[in-house]
Amino acid sequence: MNNLTINQIKSQLAKVDSLSDNMLQALANDKRKGVQLALKQRIHQLQVTAKLRDAFFKRFQYERTFWHQGINYIAGVDEVGRGPLAGPVVAGAVMIPRDFDLLEVNDSKQLSPKKRAELAPLIRQSALSVGIGIMDNHVIDQVNIYEATRLAMKAAVDQLDPIPQRIIVDAMQIDVPIKQVRLIKGDAKSVSVSAASIIAKVYRDHLMDEYARKYPEYDFIHNAGYGTKKHLAALQQFGATSIHRISFAPVKNFVKK
Structure with a gap:
């Protein structure tokens, strides 16, 4: 040398x-x-x-166990947007292949916005199938956030082709006739769920960026609909918009009659 x-x-x-x-x-x-x-x-x-x-x-242990059993099509499912005061709840469903090797795919909350944006298209390119389910604020107000989340997850799973044989989901039960493994903090325990969390997060953030241009006073570009100080101040001054969840406190207190 x-x-x-x-x-x-x-x-x-x-x-x-x-x-x-x-x-x-x-x-x-x-x-x-x-x-x-x-x-x-x-x-x-x-x-x-x-x-x-x-x-x-x-984080691949659940998928590997199923593959070893001859179960080839496994979907990870996760949601984002249960807590915000505005905007939809979005669910992602992702089926990854056995040779999936994007090492940085992890719980979306542990990744920077830049890293999530880099990984989302790579996940789409590598995945066997990707589904997105969206339930807007009107559905949330009608059925409550828990049920809206379940509906969003079902919509995401229904888009998958082929139909998954197993679902790994982050602590929810989806209304589909497919056996499910429910994991608390599943987005940190399963690569499939991690991938789904990234897809859902990037998709929802893009939606909220679009709404930020329509409703600049509420600072959606920075808060994604969560109840930050600036967001709450805008609610008090301008009232609720067409994308606010009027069933959520404190939004209901600022709905203009």
């Missing part, structure tokens, strides 16, 4: 994909500071990737 330049070594290090690669050990004896810095950086990158991979495969 001593006959290689530092830039050449950096190029070689970029191809190393395992902490057990002999090249890492060989470079440990290189006295050049530039080489040691490049080696340290690459080892750190590999350690981060290894940690991501370990956590990823741990």
Whole structure:
């Protein structure tokens, strides 16, 4: 390795994909500071990737168990938007293949908006099928948020093709004739549910960005309909919009008669 330049070594290090690669050990004896810095950086990158991979495969345990049983089509289902004062509740349903390898797919709440936006199209490209269910504020007001969420989840599952043989869902029961595994905090325990949570979150955030242009006073671009201080102040000053959930407190107190 001593006959290689530092830039050449950096190029070689970029191809190393395992902490057990002999090249890492060989470079440990290189006295050049530039080489040691490049080696340290690459080892750190590999350690981060290894940690991501370990956590990823741990979240794959439910899917792997079903696949081992010969159950090939498994859907993860999750929702976003149960708590906001405005906008719809959105559910995502995703069926992923056995070779799904987007290591960064995790509970959408643990990811930055930028990372979610990057992952959503990649999930769509990799998935066997993706469904989106939307129940607006009017449905929420009519049937309550819990039932609206169940309806959104059913709508998302009904879009899947092929029909899933099993569903992994985040702590809900969906009204479909398919066996279901209900997981508390399922979006952090199942890759399929994690993927569904990202799809739903990105979709709903896009909707709320559109509403932000229509109703700029309510700051939806930053709060996605949740009851922030600025949002509540706008409610008090301007009243509820056509997308507010009038059955939710404190929205009902600001509905203009």
